[in-house]
Structure formats: C-alpha cells, structure tokens
Amino acid sequence: MRSPRQPSVWIISGPSGVGKGTVCAKLLELRPGIHIPVSLTTRGPRPGEIDGVSYHFVSEQRFREMVASGDLLEHAVVHGTHSYGTPRRDVVDAIASGRDVLLEIDIQGARQVKRNLPDAKLVFIAPPSWEELVRRLRGRGTESASQVGHRLATARTELQAQGEADFVIVNDRIEDTVQALIVLMGL
Known part of the structure; x- marks a missing residue:
C-alpha cells in the first residue's frame, strides 16, 4: 500500500x-485543493482588487509590526516602492491540514522562504527569451513606460538568480507550463 504524499510548500518565482499569475490561476483551476495564501501589501488596491481576497491591504506601520513580531514568513520591498509579505500562520495551518501551499513571490521572498522552510521547493518560471518578456510586459498595459523600464531592470537581476531554483520551467505556452507543474508537484 502506498503511503499518502506529504503536503509541500511550492514557491513560484520569476x-x-x-x-x-496566469500559471498559478490555471493550476488552481485544475487542482483546487492547493492553498494559495493571501499576501499582504502596503500598496493601495488596483481597480477590481478586493481586500482579503486579492491582498490584505495594510498600512506601513501595521506591516512593520508584523515583521517585528515574526508574523510574516517572508517580506520584501518590491520594485523599490511597496512592501509585500506572506502571513506565516496561513502557510503553517494549510500544511497542518494536509494541503499543498503555492506561493507566488519574487526572488527576494523566495530566498527567505527557503531559509525559513528549507524543504520548500523553488520553481523558477523563465521566459522563452528576453524579447518575449519585454513584449509581454509592454503588452500588459498596466504600467507606465517608466514602471516597465524599472520592472525590466529588476527582471535582468531576477533572471540571473534562476540557478538558485530547485526547478526551472520555461513558460512558452501556459498549458505546457501548468502541465509541467502538475507533474513536478505530483498532482
């Protein structure tokens, strides 16, 4: 008789x-038992975002208090502007209840999670090419030209960190990337 698989923490970065985000949403659609903690952020909500669903929107002061008390599994200032973090209790409770946890976070946060939870698996999602990444970022239309430039500068640094990952998946087609994750995660 096969023993039940232990729940794991999977970090998706890139x-x-x-x-x-698209890969994680599709994975959750196909495997709804995966737990994705709701992150905290100090930025304001974008149109359509809901507090407690999209993010927990908190003040800078509240965020600092949570960092100081150890309530965050990871935290970082992203793109030099706003703080983001993952509530520790949410992850611990999900694992204790037997659910896999999926964290979609930047490389700074991924490093912290790996330090705090060494058994967590880091999956780096890479673009098929630099040109395709530029096309996708510009095509989103959600950031100004200056913000896109800042994100591309950050992306160059992040791409150099992919060697730190346990696994690297090139996201050429969403369907293939999601299927690769399903196989990798044993789902």
Whole structure:
C-alpha cells in the first residue's frame, strides 16, 4: 500500500511579465485543493482588487509590526516602492491540514522562504527569451513606460538568480507550463 504524499510548500518565482499569475490561476483551476495564501501589501488596491481576497491591504506601520513580531514568513520591498509579505500562520495551518501551499513571490521572498522552510521547493518560471518578456510586459498595459523600464531592470537581476531554483520551467505556452507543474508537484 502506498503511503499518502506529504503536503509541500511550492514557491513560484520569476520576473514580472513571465506569466506567474496566469500559471498559478490555471493550476488552481485544475487542482483546487492547493492553498494559495493571501499576501499582504502596503500598496493601495488596483481597480477590481478586493481586500482579503486579492491582498490584505495594510498600512506601513501595521506591516512593520508584523515583521517585528515574526508574523510574516517572508517580506520584501518590491520594485523599490511597496512592501509585500506572506502571513506565516496561513502557510503553517494549510500544511497542518494536509494541503499543498503555492506561493507566488519574487526572488527576494523566495530566498527567505527557503531559509525559513528549507524543504520548500523553488520553481523558477523563465521566459522563452528576453524579447518575449519585454513584449509581454509592454503588452500588459498596466504600467507606465517608466514602471516597465524599472520592472525590466529588476527582471535582468531576477533572471540571473534562476540557478538558485530547485526547478526551472520555461513558460512558452501556459498549458505546457501548468502541465509541467502538475507533474513536478505530483498532482
């Protein structure tokens, strides 16, 4: 008789525009038992975002208090502007209840999670090419030209960190990337 698989923490990281959010949403659609913690952020909500669903929107002061008390599994200032973090309790409770956890976070946060939870698996989602990443970022139309430039500068640094990952998946087609994740995660 096969023993039940232990739940795991899976970190999905990669540069802005690579398709992390789309990949995670599709994976969750196909495997709804995966737990995705709701992150905290100090930025304001974008149109259509809902507090407690999209993010927990908190003040800078509240965020600092949570960092100081150890309530965050990871935290970082992303793109030099706003703080983001993952509530520790949410992850611990999901694992204790037997659910896999999926964290979609930047490389700074991924490094912290790996330090705090060494058994967590880091999956780096890479673009098929630099040109394709530029096309995707510009094509989103959600950031100004200056913000896109900043994200591309950050992306160059993030791409150099892919060697730190346990696994690298090139996101050429969403369907293929999601299927690769399903196989990798044993789902």
